[in-house]
Amino acid sequence: MEHEDWRKYKRTIEIFEKMRETGLDPTLSKGLEFDEFTCSTVISACGREGMLDEARKFFADLKLSGYRPGTVTYNSMIQVFGKSGVYVETLNILKEMKDNHCVLDVVTYNEVVAAYVRVGFHDEGVAVIHTMASRGVTPNAITYTTVINAYGKARNEDKTLKVFGQMKELGCVSNVRTYSSVLAMLGKRSRPEDMINILHDMKLNGCLPERATWNTMLVVCGEEGKQKYVNQVLREMKISRYEPNKDTFNTLISAYGRCGYEVDVAKMYGEMIMVGFTPCITTYSALLNTLARRGDWNFHNKSYFLLVFQALDVPMDRLVEAADSASWLTWKIK
DNA sequence: TTAGGGTTAG
Incomplete structure (x- = not known):
């Protein structure tokens, strides 16, 4: 069996296992008892494995067998296709959902918002927030965080x-994910205050x-x-009694x-050693790169190299190991 | 059973 076929086979088996877990026998082609649990589980499993065709087929067969998909099943389809970036198909599923008079809930709208912003249509994502509110579905922290994070990544301060302000005004409570998205954006935009x-x-x-x-x-x-900001963050970490x-x-x-x-x-x-953490390859690589940033520094001229690292008591063998593992030498000596 | 983010070298 070709490698790709083997992988596909394994994935199929996994999905069959999932189906069995939820009480659905994949070997039977007729008389299946579908419900929202089994359908959404299978569709999501297909999505996680990147098996879009299988998800499409499963969904089509489901309807052929006479099952009327409910909100959760439609939501899982919207999620799978939204994640794959095929937003046109996502919108088609949404349309079908509406045509079939299926109830759109907050998850449905959140998936649609995510599908839009994932392909860069941020303003369309925001428009969905207004739509859902006007249809009586209250946007939640997930809705807002999805667009906040997207705008943040696009550096749109x-x-x-x-x-973020609107969310607050409307009484929606931010959680750690919301704050983290805002903080990441502010850091990128050099807004330490x-x-x-x-x-x-x-x-x-x-x-x-x-x-x-x-x-x-x-x-x-x-x-x-930006070292001032690193200092600020470090200070806040200490004030918050965060344990590094x-x-x-x-x-x-x-x-x-x-x-x-x-x-x-x-x-x-020094502090790292003092509090008892053992430096690893990453630590040494970070040290090497610090020095590599110096234009006047050259690996062949080992004086600075030795001076700094001896002062830090850095074990030379570990340093060389780090340099090797990161192809640091080839990068530096060019 | 379906929804959002983030984790170190270059």
């Missing part, structure tokens, strides 16, 4: 904040940043000239490194 304000707002609402929220902020601030893990230190080292702040890189490395 004004619209991100506008939607606003970032700190949002962090305070979060705390007021009893919403704690997650590990990745902090990491994201550090990553987006890790750019030339190894990843936090690696992220901090690389963020300071990309800002060109070697002193703080060294400080973070």
Whole structure:
């Protein structure tokens, strides 16, 4: 069997397993008892495996067998095709859903919003929010976060904040995902004051940043000239009594490194060791890249290399290992 | 049973 066929075979088996779990026997072609559970489970499983044709076929057969798909089944179809980026097909399914007088719920609309913004139609996504509200379906945090995140990724600061503000005005409560999306955008746009304000707002609402929220902020601030913001974020982390893990230190080292702040890189490395975390390849690579940013630095001239790393007590063998694993040498010596 | 984000080198 060809590799691709084998993979497909395995996927099919997985889906059959799913069907059995939900009480549906895939080997029977007639007399099946379909319900919303089984249908949406199978469609979602197909979607996760990238089997769009199978999802289409299953859906078509379902209807041929006389089953009338309900909201959840339609929602899962909209999700699968929305995720695949075929938004025209997504809209067709939505139309069919309406034609069949199937109830559109908040999940339906959220999927449609996601389908629009996924292909870059942000304003159309926002328009859906208005449509759903006018049809009596209240947008929730997921609805707003979907467009906030999309505008944020597009670096559209004004619209991100506008939607965030509207959400608040309408009494929809932000959660950690909403805040994380706004914070990531503000970091990218060099708006540290606003970032700190949002962090305070979060705390007021009893919403704690997650590990990745902090990491994201550090990553987006890790750019030339942004070390002040990294400092700010670090300060807030301490105020929030956030307990750093190894990843936090690696992220901090690389963020300071990309800002060109070697002193703080060294400080973070020292602190990492002090609190008992063992540096790994990523740590050493981050250190190497910090030095590689220096235009006057050359691998063949090992003086600076030795000076800095000896001062940090960096084990040379680990450093060489890191350089090898990241093809760092070939990248640097060119 | 269906919906949103984020995690370190270059």
